[in-house]
Amino acid sequence: MSAARHLYVHLPFCSHRCGYCDFVTAVGRREQHTPYVDALLAELDLERGLLAPELDTIFLGGGTPTFTEPAVLERLLAALPSAAETTVEANPETVTAELARLLRRHGVNRVSLGAQTFDPGLLRVLDRDAGPDDVRRAVYLLRGAGFDNISLDLIYGIPGQAAADLERDLVEAIGLTPEHLSAYELEAKPGTRFTHAHGEELGRQAEAMESYFELVVGALTAAGYRWYETANFCRRPELARGRDLRALHNLGYWLGHDYLGLGVGAVSTIENRRWRNAPSLAAYVGALSGGDRPPREPEELSAETRAAERVMLALRLDEPLPLAGIEHALDPAGLQRVERLGLVRCHGGELALTDRGRFLGDAVTAALLA
Numbered sequence: 001m002s003a004a005r006h007l008y009v010h011l012p013f014c015s016h017r018c019g020y021c022d023f024v025t026a027v028g029r030r031e032q033h034t035p036y037v038d039a040l041l042a043e044l045d046l047e048r049g050l051l052a053p054e055l056d057t058i059f060l061g062g063g064t065p066t067f068t069e070p071a072v073l074e075r076l077l078a079a080l081p082s083a084a085e086t087t088v089e090a091n092p093e094t095v096t097a098e099l100a101r102l103l104r105r106h107g108v109n110r111v112s113l114g115a116q117t118f119d120p121g122l123l124r125v126l127d128r129d130a131g132p133d134d135v136r137r138a139v140y141l142l143r144g145a146g147f148d149n150i151s152l153d154l155i156y157g158i159p160g161q162a163a164a165d166l167e168r169d170l171v172e173a174i175g176l177t178p179e180h181l182s183a184y185e186l187e188a189k190p191g192t193r194f195t196h197a198h199g200e201e202l203g204r205q206a207e208a209m210e211s212y213f214e215l216v217v218g219a220l221t222a223a224g225y226r227w228y229e230t231a232n233f234c235r236r237p238e239l240a241r242g243r244d245l246r247a248l249h250n251l252g253y254w255l256g257h258d259y260l261g262l263g264v265g266a267v268s269t270i271e272n273r274r275w276r277n278a279p280s281l282a283a284y285v286g287a288l289s290g291g292d293r294p295p296r297e298p299e300e301l302s303a304e305t306r307a308a309e310r311v312m313l314a315l316r317l318d319e320p321l322p323l324a325g326i327e328h329a330l331d332p333a334g335l336q337r338v339e340r341l342g343l344v345r346c347h348g349g350e351l352a353l354t355d356r357g358r359f360l361g362d363a364v365t366a367a368l369l370a
Helices: 030-050 070-079 097-105 120-125 132-144 163-175 193-222 248-254 281-289 303-314 332-340 355-359 361-368
Strands: 006-011 055-062 083-090 110-116 150-156 180-185 225-229 232-235 260-262 267-270 273-277 296-300 344-347 350-353
Touching (some): 006 248, 030 070, 030 260, 030 267, 030 281, 055 248, 070 097, 110 132, 132 150, 150 163, 150 193, 180 193, 193 225, 193 355, 225 248, 248 303, 303 361, 332 344, 332 361, 350 355, 350 361, 355 361
Parallel strands (some): 006 260, 150 180
Antiparallel strands (some): 225 232, 267 273, 344 350
C-alpha cells in the first residue's frame, strides 16, 4: 500500500453556525475541545502507518480551527508531523497577535482567512461574526508574525449582492495583497434555514452567477493572479519571487493523490479505498477514547471510478491532463463534440479545457465522461 503524503485534520468547533454552512461543525462546546484533540491524536497514532515519513502538506480545516482553545490547539500542532506546507483555516475575528505567534511557533506557514465579503450588510446575511475591519486586522497581525503566504476566501451570489458589490469586494481583497485568493459561488443546500429565508433571491442570483464568475476571473487575472483552478487564484511566480503559491494541499486532491483525513466526518482516500468517519462527535470521541477506530463509512473504488474522478478533478486546473491509462473514462463522441465547439484541446495524449471551456467547466466535463 502506498503511503499518503497529505494529511487533513478536522476541527469542528465554531462560535456559531452560519446559515449556509453544511460542514460537520459543533457550536461552542469548549469543554469538549480537550477530549476531541485527545481523540484526534489517538486516531493519528492508529493510522500513522498510512502516512509517508515526510509529508508534503497538512491542512487544519473546520469548523473554525482557530476557535479551538489556544492551549489545546497548541498541543495538537506540537504533536503533528512536519510538512512542507501546513495550512490553518481561520475566521478573522479569532486572529490575535498571540494566536499568530502560536501558529508560527509550531510550523504553520500558510493561513486561509474566511473573509467572504467586505460589505457589512452582506456579512449579516451570511451570519458572519467578522466585519471588514476584522479581516484587515487579521491580515496585518499575520504579516506582523512573519506569514508570507495568506489566502483569502470570497463568496459571490449572496442574496442582495449586486455586481458593483462584488467589484468592491475584489478591490478590497486585492488591496490586502494576499498570495492566494479563493472565490466561490454561494451554495445553499436545499431545506436549510438559509434557503427558506432567501430562496427567491437565491434563484435570481443563480441567473447572474456566470457574469459574476467572469468578473472575478477578469479582475484577479488583471491584478497579477494566476487562475490555476476553477475557483482559485495565486500570485504569478514572476510577481512572487519565483514561488509556487498554489494551495498545495488542495492541489493534491485535484491531482488524485492519496490523503489521510483525521477527525469527525473526515474523508480519507488511499489507493482503491475511501472511508468517511461518521459525523457524530460523541461517537468519534467515544470510540477513540476506548482505543477503537471511529465508526466509518467505507467505499471500494473501482479503476473506472478513480479514472472518472481523475478527469473531473484535474480538468479544474489550468494544466493539461495526461490521458495515459484513463482514456477509457472518456466518451469519444462527447470528446469530439466539445472539441468541435472549441471547449477542449486534445493533443499529444493530453487534454485541457480552453479558456471558454473553463467558464463552462462542469458541463464540459460531464459531456466528456463515458
